[in-house]
Amino acid sequence: MKSYRKELWFNIPSRRAFVNITPQVEEALRESGVAEGLVLINAMHITASVFINDDESGLHRDYEAWLEKLAPHAPVSQYKHNVGEDNADAHMKRQIMGREVVVAVTDGKLDFGTWEQIFYGEFDGRRKKRVLIKIIGD
Amino acid sequence: MKSYRKELWFNIPSRRAFVNITPQVEEALRESGVAEGLVLINAMHITASVFINDDESGLHRDYEAWLEKLAPHAPVSQYKHNVGEDNADAHMKRQIMGREVVVAVTDGKLDFGTWEQIFYGEFDGRRKKRVLIKIIGD
Protein backbone atom coordinates (compact mmCIF):
# COMPACT_ATOMS: atom_id res chain seq x y z
CA MET A 1 0.00 0.00 0.00
CA LYS A 2 1.29 3.43 -0.96
CA SER A 3 0.65 6.54 1.08
CA TYR A 4 1.26 10.17 0.27
CA ARG A 5 0.89 13.36 2.31
CA LYS A 6 0.80 16.99 1.30
CA GLU A 7 -0.22 20.26 2.95
CA LEU A 8 -1.84 23.22 1.21
CA TRP A 9 -1.38 26.63 2.82
CA PHE A 10 -3.77 29.59 2.67
CA ASN A 11 -3.75 33.16 3.90
CA ILE A 12 -7.20 34.47 2.98
CA PRO A 13 -7.30 38.29 3.27
CA SER A 14 -10.99 38.35 4.27
CA ARG A 15 -12.82 36.67 7.13
CA ARG A 16 -14.74 34.31 4.84
CA ALA A 17 -14.14 32.85 1.38
CA PHE A 18 -14.50 29.70 -0.73
CA VAL A 19 -11.46 28.56 -2.74
CA ASN A 20 -11.54 25.82 -5.38
CA ILE A 21 -8.67 23.46 -4.52
CA THR A 22 -9.47 20.70 -7.05
CA PRO A 23 -6.37 21.38 -9.20
CA GLN A 24 -4.07 21.13 -6.17
CA VAL A 25 -5.67 17.84 -5.09
CA GLU A 26 -5.30 16.47 -8.64
CA GLU A 27 -1.64 17.49 -8.61
CA ALA A 28 -1.06 15.72 -5.29
CA LEU A 29 -2.75 12.64 -6.69
CA ARG A 30 -0.41 12.61 -9.70
CA GLU A 31 2.58 13.01 -7.38
CA SER A 32 1.39 10.09 -5.23
CA GLY A 33 1.39 7.57 -8.05
CA VAL A 34 -1.75 5.98 -6.55
CA ALA A 35 -4.11 4.47 -9.16
CA GLU A 36 -6.74 2.84 -6.89
CA GLY A 37 -7.51 4.06 -3.41
CA LEU A 38 -8.91 6.90 -1.33
CA VAL A 39 -7.99 10.55 -0.83
CA LEU A 40 -8.78 12.33 2.42
CA ILE A 41 -8.80 16.13 2.24
CA ASN A 42 -9.39 17.91 5.55
CA ALA A 43 -9.08 21.33 7.11
CA MET A 44 -6.41 21.27 9.84
CA HIS A 45 -8.21 24.15 11.58
CA ILE A 46 -11.50 24.08 13.43
CA THR A 47 -12.92 27.26 11.88
CA ALA A 48 -12.57 26.09 8.28
CA SER A 49 -14.11 23.43 6.04
CA VAL A 50 -13.32 21.25 3.08
CA PHE A 51 -16.42 20.39 1.07
CA ILE A 52 -17.56 19.36 -2.40
CA ASN A 53 -20.09 21.37 -4.35
CA ASP A 54 -20.54 23.56 -7.43
CA ASP A 55 -18.06 26.20 -8.61
CA GLU A 56 -20.75 28.80 -9.19
CA SER A 57 -20.38 32.31 -7.77
CA GLY A 58 -24.12 32.86 -7.22
CA LEU A 59 -24.30 29.69 -5.13
CA HIS A 60 -21.29 30.76 -3.09
CA ARG A 61 -23.00 34.05 -2.26
CA ASP A 62 -26.11 32.08 -1.32
CA TYR A 63 -24.02 29.86 0.99
CA GLU A 64 -22.49 32.95 2.60
CA ALA A 65 -25.93 34.48 3.31
CA TRP A 66 -27.43 31.16 4.42
CA LEU A 67 -24.60 30.33 6.84
CA GLU A 68 -24.80 33.84 8.27
CA LYS A 69 -28.51 33.30 8.89
CA LEU A 70 -28.02 29.89 10.56
CA ALA A 71 -24.97 30.96 12.61
CA PRO A 72 -24.66 34.77 12.70
CA HIS A 73 -21.31 36.36 13.40
CA ALA A 74 -22.77 39.40 15.21
CA PRO A 75 -23.41 40.24 17.92
CA VAL A 76 -20.26 38.41 19.02
CA SER A 77 -21.40 38.76 22.63
CA GLN A 78 -24.11 36.13 22.06
CA TYR A 79 -21.49 33.34 22.23
CA LYS A 80 -19.78 32.11 25.39
CA HIS A 81 -16.75 31.09 23.31
CA ASN A 82 -16.11 34.73 22.46
CA VAL A 83 -14.01 35.66 25.49
CA GLY A 84 -10.97 37.18 23.84
CA GLU A 85 -12.26 35.62 20.58
CA ASP A 86 -14.83 36.64 18.00
CA ASN A 87 -15.00 33.46 15.92
CA ALA A 88 -17.62 31.24 17.62
CA ASP A 89 -19.81 31.51 14.53
CA ALA A 90 -16.94 30.11 12.42
CA HIS A 91 -16.90 26.93 14.55
CA MET A 92 -20.61 26.50 13.75
CA LYS A 93 -20.44 27.31 10.05
CA ARG A 94 -17.66 24.75 9.74
CA GLN A 95 -19.87 22.03 11.26
CA ILE A 96 -22.59 22.63 8.66
CA MET A 97 -20.16 22.62 5.73
CA GLY A 98 -17.99 19.80 7.17
CA ARG A 99 -14.34 19.26 8.08
CA GLU A 100 -13.34 16.82 5.37
CA VAL A 101 -14.16 14.92 2.24
CA VAL A 102 -13.09 11.44 1.20
CA VAL A 103 -12.84 10.92 -2.57
CA ALA A 104 -12.39 7.67 -4.49
CA VAL A 105 -9.34 7.28 -6.74
CA THR A 106 -9.94 5.17 -9.87
CA ASP A 107 -7.43 4.75 -12.72
CA GLY A 108 -5.24 7.44 -11.12
CA LYS A 109 -8.00 10.08 -11.15
CA LEU A 110 -10.47 11.65 -8.73
CA ASP A 111 -13.61 9.58 -9.33
CA PHE A 112 -16.02 12.49 -9.64
CA GLY A 113 -19.43 13.29 -11.01
CA THR A 114 -19.67 16.03 -13.65
CA TRP A 115 -20.01 19.02 -11.33
CA GLU A 116 -18.08 17.91 -8.24
CA GLN A 117 -15.36 20.34 -7.21
CA ILE A 118 -13.45 20.50 -3.91
CA PHE A 119 -13.47 23.73 -1.90
CA TYR A 120 -11.62 25.16 1.04
CA GLY A 121 -14.18 27.07 3.11
CA GLU A 122 -12.63 29.79 5.25
CA PHE A 123 -14.76 31.22 8.07
CA ASP A 124 -12.08 33.00 10.12
CA GLY A 125 -9.32 34.07 7.78
CA ARG A 126 -6.70 36.82 7.73
CA ARG A 127 -4.05 34.38 8.96
CA LYS A 128 -2.10 31.36 7.71
CA LYS A 129 -4.07 28.13 7.74
CA ARG A 130 -3.70 24.76 6.05
CA VAL A 131 -5.39 21.74 4.53
CA LEU A 132 -4.12 18.16 4.66
CA ILE A 133 -4.23 15.80 1.69
CA LYS A 134 -3.63 12.14 2.55
CA ILE A 135 -3.75 9.52 -0.19
CA ILE A 136 -3.64 5.75 0.35
CA GLY A 137 -3.88 2.93 -2.17
CA ASP A 138 -1.93 1.05 -4.80
CA MET B 1 -4.88 -4.28 -1.40
CA LYS B 2 -8.12 -4.98 -3.28
CA SER B 3 -10.33 -2.26 -4.66
CA TYR B 4 -13.82 -2.40 -6.08
CA ARG B 5 -16.03 0.20 -7.75
CA LYS B 6 -19.72 0.25 -8.50
CA GLU B 7 -22.30 2.85 -9.47
CA LEU B 8 -25.93 2.90 -8.40
CA TRP B 9 -28.37 4.79 -10.65
CA PHE B 10 -31.57 6.55 -9.61
CA ASN B 11 -34.37 8.37 -11.36
CA ILE B 12 -36.56 9.66 -8.54
CA PRO B 13 -39.94 10.83 -9.90
CA SER B 14 -40.35 13.54 -7.23
CA ARG B 15 -38.12 16.48 -6.33
CA ARG B 16 -37.18 15.02 -2.94
CA ALA B 17 -37.00 11.50 -1.48
CA PHE B 18 -34.98 9.22 0.79
CA VAL B 19 -34.10 5.75 -0.52
CA ASN B 20 -32.59 2.97 1.61
CA ILE B 21 -29.57 1.67 -0.35
CA THR B 22 -28.13 -0.63 2.34
CA PRO B 23 -28.96 -3.84 0.41
CA GLN B 24 -27.17 -2.54 -2.72
CA VAL B 25 -24.10 -1.59 -0.68
CA GLU B 26 -24.07 -5.03 0.97
CA GLU B 27 -24.29 -6.65 -2.47
CA ALA B 28 -21.35 -4.58 -3.73
CA LEU B 29 -19.37 -5.59 -0.65
CA ARG B 30 -20.00 -9.27 -1.35
CA GLU B 31 -18.95 -8.79 -4.97
CA SER B 32 -15.73 -7.07 -3.86
CA GLY B 33 -14.48 -9.99 -1.79
CA VAL B 34 -13.09 -7.50 0.76
CA ALA B 35 -13.10 -8.82 4.35
CA GLU B 36 -11.30 -5.96 6.17
CA GLY B 37 -11.28 -2.39 4.93
CA LEU B 38 -13.37 0.69 4.25
CA VAL B 39 -16.34 1.46 1.99
CA LEU B 40 -16.92 4.98 0.68
CA ILE B 41 -20.45 5.70 -0.55
CA ASN B 42 -20.97 9.16 -2.04
CA ALA B 43 -23.44 11.07 -4.15
CA MET B 44 -21.87 11.95 -7.52
CA HIS B 45 -24.20 14.98 -7.73
CA ILE B 46 -24.09 18.17 -5.72
CA THR B 47 -27.82 18.33 -4.98
CA ALA B 48 -28.01 14.89 -3.36
CA SER B 49 -26.71 13.22 -0.20
CA VAL B 50 -25.66 9.87 1.13
CA PHE B 51 -26.21 9.58 4.88
CA ILE B 52 -26.78 7.05 7.64
CA ASN B 53 -29.80 7.16 9.88
CA ASP B 54 -33.00 5.34 10.79
CA ASP B 55 -35.36 3.68 8.29
CA GLU B 56 -38.48 5.16 9.89
CA SER B 57 -41.08 6.95 7.77
CA GLY B 58 -42.09 9.43 10.49
CA LEU B 59 -38.48 10.54 10.87
CA HIS B 60 -38.13 10.95 7.11
CA ARG B 61 -41.16 13.24 7.06
CA ASP B 62 -39.60 15.16 9.96
CA TYR B 63 -36.33 15.52 8.01
CA GLU B 64 -38.26 16.77 4.98
CA ALA B 65 -40.06 19.46 7.04
CA TRP B 66 -36.92 20.40 8.97
CA LEU B 67 -34.73 20.77 5.89
CA GLU B 68 -37.44 22.85 4.23
CA LYS B 69 -37.43 25.14 7.28
CA LEU B 70 -33.61 25.50 7.34
CA ALA B 71 -33.26 25.90 3.55
CA PRO B 72 -36.63 26.68 1.95
CA HIS B 73 -37.18 25.92 -1.72
CA ALA B 74 -39.56 28.87 -2.30
CA PRO B 75 -39.47 31.63 -3.19
CA VAL B 76 -36.78 30.52 -5.65
CA SER B 77 -35.99 34.20 -6.33
CA GLN B 78 -34.32 34.48 -2.89
CA TYR B 79 -31.23 32.66 -4.21
CA LYS B 80 -28.60 34.15 -6.55
CA HIS B 81 -27.87 30.64 -7.87
CA ASN B 82 -31.37 30.44 -9.32
CA VAL B 83 -30.71 32.10 -12.66
CA GLY B 84 -32.12 29.52 -15.03
CA GLU B 85 -32.12 27.13 -12.06
CA ASP B 86 -34.49 26.52 -9.17
CA ASN B 87 -32.38 24.16 -7.06
CA ALA B 88 -30.24 26.39 -4.82
CA ASP B 89 -32.05 24.99 -1.76
CA ALA B 90 -31.00 21.47 -2.81
CA HIS B 91 -27.32 22.50 -2.64
CA MET B 92 -27.93 23.61 0.97
CA LYS B 93 -29.99 20.64 2.09
CA ARG B 94 -27.24 18.37 0.77
CA GLN B 95 -24.63 20.16 2.94
CA ILE B 96 -26.65 19.50 6.09
CA MET B 97 -27.26 15.84 5.28
CA GLY B 98 -23.75 15.30 3.85
CA ARG B 99 -22.21 14.09 0.57
CA GLU B 100 -20.79 10.77 1.71
CA VAL B 101 -20.37 8.14 4.37
CA VAL B 102 -17.39 5.94 5.13
CA VAL B 103 -18.23 2.58 6.68
CA ALA B 104 -15.90 0.01 8.22
CA VAL B 105 -15.78 -3.49 6.75
CA THR B 106 -15.14 -6.26 9.30
CA ASP B 107 -15.32 -10.00 8.54
CA GLY B 108 -16.76 -9.19 5.12
CA LYS B 109 -19.71 -7.21 6.50
CA LEU B 110 -20.71 -3.57 7.02
CA ASP B 111 -19.64 -2.95 10.63
CA PHE B 112 -22.88 -1.32 11.77
CA GLY B 113 -24.77 -0.55 14.93
CA THR B 114 -28.28 -1.99 15.28
CA TRP B 115 -30.22 0.78 13.55
CA GLU B 116 -27.71 2.12 11.04
CA GLN B 117 -29.01 2.16 7.46
CA ILE B 118 -27.58 3.95 4.42
CA PHE B 119 -29.79 6.37 2.47
CA TYR B 120 -29.65 8.18 -0.80
CA GLY B 121 -31.12 11.64 -0.19
CA GLU B 122 -32.51 13.24 -3.32
CA PHE B 123 -33.19 17.00 -3.21
CA ASP B 124 -33.55 17.74 -6.93
CA GLY B 125 -34.85 14.64 -8.64
CA ARG B 126 -36.87 13.89 -11.76
CA ARG B 127 -33.69 13.01 -13.67
CA LYS B 128 -31.02 10.29 -13.72
CA LYS B 129 -28.44 10.59 -10.95
CA ARG B 130 -25.92 8.22 -9.42
CA VAL B 131 -24.05 7.14 -6.31
CA LEU B 132 -20.50 5.80 -6.19
CA ILE B 133 -19.46 2.84 -4.04
CA LYS B 134 -15.70 2.40 -3.63
CA ILE B 135 -14.34 -0.39 -1.47
CA ILE B 136 -10.70 -0.86 -0.48
CA GLY B 137 -9.10 -3.46 1.76
CA ASP B 138 -7.98 -7.07 1.87
Next chain:
Amino acid sequence: MKSYRKELWFNIPSRRAFVNITPQVEEALRESGVAEGLVLINAMHITASVFINDDESGLHRDYEAWLEKLAPHAPVSQYKHNVGEDNADAHMKRQIMGREVVVAVTDGKLDFGTWEQIFYGEFDGRRKKRVLIKIIGD
Protein backbone atom coordinates in the same frame (compact mmCIF):
# COMPACT_ATOMS: atom_id res chain seq x y z
CA MET C 1 -2.45 -3.95 4.78
CA LYS C 2 -3.12 -4.02 8.51
CA SER C 3 -6.53 -3.43 10.01
CA TYR C 4 -7.59 -2.87 13.59
CA ARG C 5 -11.00 -2.53 15.23
CA LYS C 6 -12.02 -1.27 18.64
CA GLU C 7 -15.25 -0.18 20.29
CA LEU C 8 -15.61 2.57 22.88
CA TRP C 9 -18.61 2.37 25.20
CA PHE C 10 -20.45 5.26 26.86
CA ASN C 11 -23.28 5.64 29.30
CA ILE C 12 -23.84 9.37 29.52
CA PRO C 13 -26.04 10.23 32.53
CA SER C 14 -27.62 13.28 30.81
CA ARG C 15 -29.53 13.57 27.54
CA ARG C 16 -26.77 15.57 25.84
CA ALA C 17 -23.00 15.88 26.31
CA PHE C 18 -19.72 16.24 24.44
CA VAL C 19 -16.86 13.91 25.45
CA ASN C 20 -13.26 14.28 24.25
CA ILE C 21 -12.22 10.83 22.99
CA THR C 22 -8.87 11.80 21.46
CA PRO C 23 -6.81 9.88 24.05
CA GLN C 24 -8.78 6.68 23.43
CA VAL C 25 -8.31 7.01 19.65
CA GLU C 26 -4.58 7.59 20.14
CA GLU C 27 -4.42 4.48 22.34
CA ALA C 28 -6.19 2.41 19.67
CA LEU C 29 -3.77 3.72 17.07
CA ARG C 30 -0.78 2.63 19.18
CA GLU C 31 -2.36 -0.80 19.64
CA SER C 32 -2.90 -1.12 15.87
CA GLY C 33 0.76 -0.70 14.96
CA VAL C 34 -0.31 1.27 11.86
CA ALA C 35 2.19 3.96 10.83
CA GLU C 36 0.63 5.20 7.56
CA GLY C 37 -3.08 4.97 6.83
CA LEU C 38 -6.53 6.18 7.81
CA VAL C 39 -8.63 5.99 10.97
CA LEU C 40 -12.42 6.00 10.79
CA ILE C 41 -14.20 6.93 14.02
CA ASN C 42 -17.99 6.74 13.90
CA ALA C 43 -21.00 6.68 16.18
CA MET C 44 -22.74 3.29 15.97
CA HIS C 45 -26.01 4.99 16.97
CA ILE C 46 -28.16 7.33 14.92
CA THR C 47 -28.75 9.87 17.69
CA ALA C 48 -25.06 10.53 18.37
CA SER C 49 -22.13 12.12 16.53
CA VAL C 50 -18.39 11.93 16.25
CA PHE C 51 -16.86 15.25 15.24
CA ILE C 52 -13.64 17.26 15.43
CA ASN C 53 -13.49 20.69 16.99
CA ASP C 54 -12.12 22.66 19.93
CA ASP C 55 -11.98 21.41 23.54
CA GLU C 56 -13.35 24.65 24.97
CA SER C 57 -16.26 24.62 27.40
CA GLY C 58 -17.71 27.95 26.26
CA LEU C 59 -17.89 26.68 22.70
CA HIS C 60 -19.57 23.48 23.84
CA ARG C 61 -22.26 25.49 25.60
CA ASP C 62 -22.64 27.54 22.42
CA TYR C 63 -23.05 24.35 20.38
CA GLU C 64 -25.69 23.10 22.82
CA ALA C 65 -27.72 26.34 22.53
CA TRP C 66 -27.25 26.56 18.77
CA LEU C 67 -28.32 22.96 18.08
CA GLU C 68 -31.34 23.45 20.33
CA LYS C 69 -32.30 26.50 18.25
CA LEU C 70 -31.87 24.68 14.91
CA ALA C 71 -33.56 21.44 16.06
CA PRO C 72 -35.51 21.99 19.29
CA HIS C 73 -36.27 19.06 21.55
CA ALA C 74 -39.62 20.46 22.77
CA PRO C 75 -42.43 20.29 22.10
CA VAL C 76 -41.81 16.64 21.27
CA SER C 77 -45.23 16.50 19.62
CA GLN C 78 -43.94 18.59 16.69
CA TYR C 79 -42.17 15.50 15.26
CA LYS C 80 -43.87 12.57 13.53
CA HIS C 81 -41.02 10.30 14.68
CA ASN C 82 -42.03 10.83 18.30
CA VAL C 83 -44.66 8.10 18.57
CA GLY C 84 -43.46 6.24 21.64
CA GLU C 85 -40.17 8.17 21.22
CA ASP C 86 -39.02 11.64 22.23
CA ASN C 87 -35.69 11.79 20.39
CA ALA C 88 -36.50 13.06 16.88
CA ASP C 89 -34.46 16.20 17.60
CA ALA C 90 -31.43 14.00 18.37
CA HIS C 91 -31.59 12.50 14.84
CA MET C 92 -31.40 16.06 13.47
CA LYS C 93 -28.68 17.37 15.75
CA ARG C 94 -26.58 14.37 14.78
CA GLN C 95 -26.89 15.23 11.07
CA ILE C 96 -25.54 18.74 11.66
CA MET C 97 -22.62 17.54 13.78
CA GLY C 98 -21.97 14.44 11.64
CA ARG C 99 -21.77 10.67 12.12
CA GLU C 100 -18.06 10.13 11.62
CA VAL C 101 -14.61 11.54 11.05
CA VAL C 102 -11.75 10.14 8.98
CA VAL C 103 -8.29 11.09 10.21
CA ALA C 104 -4.94 10.60 8.49
CA VAL C 105 -2.27 8.52 10.23
CA THR C 106 1.31 9.68 9.58
CA ASP C 107 4.40 8.30 11.34
CA GLY C 108 2.13 6.36 13.70
CA LYS C 109 0.26 9.47 14.91
CA LEU C 110 -3.04 11.25 14.27
CA ASP C 111 -2.08 13.84 11.66
CA PHE C 112 -3.76 16.80 13.33
CA GLY C 113 -3.66 20.57 13.31
CA THR C 114 -2.90 22.31 16.61
CA TRP C 115 -6.44 22.50 18.00
CA GLU C 116 -8.09 19.44 16.50
CA GLN C 117 -9.69 17.15 19.07
CA ILE C 118 -12.17 14.30 18.53
CA PHE C 119 -15.50 14.36 20.36
CA TYR C 120 -18.33 11.99 20.98
CA GLY C 121 -21.54 14.01 20.79
CA GLU C 122 -24.41 12.48 22.70
CA PHE C 123 -27.92 13.77 21.92
CA ASP C 124 -30.03 11.03 23.53
CA GLY C 125 -28.09 9.58 26.42
CA ARG C 126 -28.92 7.84 29.67
CA ARG C 127 -28.22 4.43 28.11
CA LYS C 128 -25.25 2.40 26.81
CA LYS C 129 -24.01 3.45 23.39
CA ARG C 130 -20.82 2.93 21.45
CA VAL C 131 -18.32 4.31 18.96
CA LEU C 132 -16.37 2.30 16.40
CA ILE C 133 -12.68 2.89 15.66
CA LYS C 134 -11.44 1.22 12.48
CA ILE C 135 -7.82 1.67 11.40
CA ILE C 136 -6.35 0.54 8.09
CA GLY C 137 -2.84 0.99 6.71
CA ASP C 138 0.70 -0.31 6.98
